[in-house]
Amino acid sequence: MLSMRILLTGANGYIGGAVLDSLLADDFITVNKSNVSALTRASGAASVKAKGLEPIIFNSLDDTDVLAELASQHDVVIHCASGFHTLSARALILGLAQRKKQTGNDVYYIHTSGTSNIADRPISKTFSELNYPLSDKDDMFSYLKSRDSAVPYAQRTSDVVVTEVGVEYGVKTYILMSPSLYGISTDPLHEFCHTPILIRKSILLGNTPVVGDGAGSWDNLHVLDMARAYKLVLSKILSGAGADIPHGKDGVYFLQDGHHTWLELAQMVAKAGVEAGALRTTELKQLSLEEATRILTGGKNLLAEIGWASNARTSGDKIRALGWAPLRSADFETHAALDWVNILADIKAKEAAASSTR
Numbered sequence: 001m002l003s004m005r006i007l008l009t010g011a012n013g014y015i016g017g018a019v020l021d022s023l024l025a026d027d028f029i030t031v032n033k034s035n036v037s038a039l040t041r042a043s044g045a046a047s048v049k050a051k052g053l054e055p056i057i058f059n060s061l062d063d064t065d066v067l068a069e070l071a072s073q074h075d076v077v078i079h080c081a082s083g084f085h086t087l088s089a090r091a092l093i094l095g096l097a098q099r100k101k102q103t104g105n106d107v108y109y110i111h112t113s114g115t116s117n118i119a120d121r122p123i124s125k126t127f128s129e130l131n132y133p134l135s136d137k138d139d140m141f142s143y144l145k146s147r148d149s150a151v152p153y154a155q156r157t158s159d160v161v162v163t164e165v166g167v168e169y170g171v172k173t174y175i176l177m178s179p180s181l182y183g184i185s186t187d188p189l190h191e192f193c194h195t196p197i198l199i200r201k202s203i204l205l206g207n208t209p210v211v212g213d214g215a216g217s218w219d220n221l222h223v224l225d226m227a228r229a230y231k232l233v234l235s236k237i238l239s240g241a242g243a244d245i246p247h248g249k250d251g252v253y254f255l256q257d258g259h260h261t262w263l264e265l266a267q268m269v270a271k272a273g274v275e276a277g278a279l280r281t282t283e284l285k286q287l288s289l290e291e292a293t294r295i296l297t298g299g300k301n302l303l304a305e306i307g308w309a310s311n312a313r314t315s316g317d318k319i320r321a322l323g324w325a326p327l328r329s330a331d332f333e334t335h336a337a338l339d340w341v342n343i344l345a346d347i348k349a350k351e352a353a354a355s356s357t358r
Contacts, residue, residue, distance in 0.1 A: 002238050004075035007037045009067075009092075011055065012044025014193070014223065015112055015178075016080030017186030022227035023234065024051060037074065039081070047186065064091035071095025076108045076237060078230060083113040084154040089162050097169035108237045108247075109166060110230060113177040115219065115254065116303075117144060117156040119310035123212055123289045127151070132313035133219075136177075140252040153302070163249055172247040174233050176319075178226050178255045179219035179312065180265075182335045183328065188342040190223075194308075195339050198269045201295060203278060203347075207285035208270035211292040211309040214263025214284075218312045219256035222328035222335075229255050232324050246318055254314035257326040262309060272336040278344060 008023070010016030020038060038048045039056045048055035058066060064087050071077050072095040079092055089111060096107040118134055121127040127147075134140070141163050148156045159175050166173035180194050190196055202208040233253070236245050246253070260268075266284050273279035287295060293304040306312075316324075 002240055003035065004238060005035055005037070005073065006076045006078065006234070007039060007070060007074040007092075008078045008080060009039040009088075010079075010081030010112075011038035011040045011053075012047050012186065013080060014181070014185045014187070014190040015226070016078075017047075018223045018227040019078060019080055019230045020048075020051065021186065022224070022231045024053075037070070039070065061085045061088035064088060067091040068095035068098070072098040072102070075099060075103075075105065076110070076234065078110040078234070080112045083111065083158055086154065086158040086161050089158050090165050093162065093165045093169065093171050093173070096171045100170060106243065107171050108242050109162070109171050109173045110233055111159070111162050111173060111175045113155055113159050113175050115177055115179045115256075115312040115314055116306050116310075117153065117159060117177065118147075118314065119306040119312040120216075121305050121310060122216060123305055123309050129311065132311055133315045134254070134313070135315040136252050136254040136318045137315075139249075141249040144252070151302075153306075159252070163251065166251075167248050172242055172251075174245075174247055174251045174253065176226075176229060176233070176253050176255055177314070179221055179314065180260075181221055181223045181226060182339075183222040183224060183331055184338065184342075185223045185227075189346055194265060195269060195336050196343060197296065198266060199273065199336075199339055199343050202269060202273050203343075205285055205295075206279070207281065207283055208266045208273065208279070209285045209287050209292070209295065210263055210266040211287050211289065211296070211304070213286075214261055214266060214309075216309050216311045217259055217261045218310075219254075219259045219314055220332055221255055221257045221326065222331050225257060225326040225328050226255055228327075229253070229319050229324050232319070232322055236322065245322060253319045254316040255319060256314050256316045257329050258332055259313065260332075268333075268336045269340075272340050275337065276340040276344060278340060 045055040068091040071092040100107045120129045270282040297304040
């Protein structure tokens with residue numbers, strides 16, 4: 001494999017932590033971990049050090065000059081910190097462009113995104129998609145650009161900018177677009193996934209919420225299967241085949257395994273909550289879009305609809321063509337019960353800590 005310097009952002013997060021663990025497993029990178037730089041906030045430094053890496057501490061993704069300078073010292077950037085922060089993605093790509101100018105060698109950028117980008121809006125009826133599941137073999141860049149020109153959405157905007165800036169500056173880009181993720185990564189608590197959010201709201205409301213009739217359907221994927229897809233793309237790059245696999249305007253990869261409706265997910269969470277002794281009933285609490293905006297997304301109406309009521313079905317044909325296949329499909333049926341156990345333990349621990357300080 002080629003010797004390349006790799007920068008990973010969000011190294012202690014739900015996605016970035018899983019990706020980093022996957023890359024470090026089985027001596028995948030090299031015995032010399034100095035080839036890998038892990039960007040993290042100060043709170044995650046100890047975790048990164050425990051993995052044998054020296055963390056790079058940063059304060060904010062808004063520090064774009066810092067990000068560009070860091071990227072200019074690396075050949076590959078894997079950006080897991082946020083798919084919604086367009087300026088940080090652009091800065092990292094521009095930094096890689098400087099690296100290419102300095103070394104004369106190809107540089108590569110792997111971007112984290114999600115399938116809310118291709119979701120419909122079935123409640124407001126402001127966008128309808130008749131062609132689900134969408135295949136990444138089709139021209140997804142043009143699709144994303146067209147939709148974003150009509151209704152800007154930060155994560156989708158980032159994908160368009162990543163592609164266009166990469167093409168302009170000769171940086172090979174790969175966008176990995178995940179669906180609803182589940183499963184344990186580096187931390188048993190992963191608060192930004194659908195199931196943990198539903199659990200927390202179930203505890204607050206006394207019933208598990210569902211938006212409207214819950215008929216919308218999304219794909220799902222275990223976070224460790226997701227991490228293996230990142231590892232596969234990186235392995236192609238390190239083997240010298242980065243230019244031979246789809247990239248740039250053809251570089252959108254859908255990652256998907258099973259699928260569920262929002263009603264099915266809510267029912268799963270409610271059932272596991274009753275079995276855990278945390279809920280009294282499996283009866284759901286039906287929310288209007290306005291209520292979901294207030295309760296689930298902190299006032300963000302667009303996110304309430306596309307993130308909790310929409311359809312977003314894909315076919316990950318390109319990643320499968322590279323040899324990837326999910327291995328943890330069966331875990332979906334039990335993941336809600338495990339999340340209940342971890343969240344209830346967290347609540348109990350915090351209550352005990354609060355009592356001890358009184």
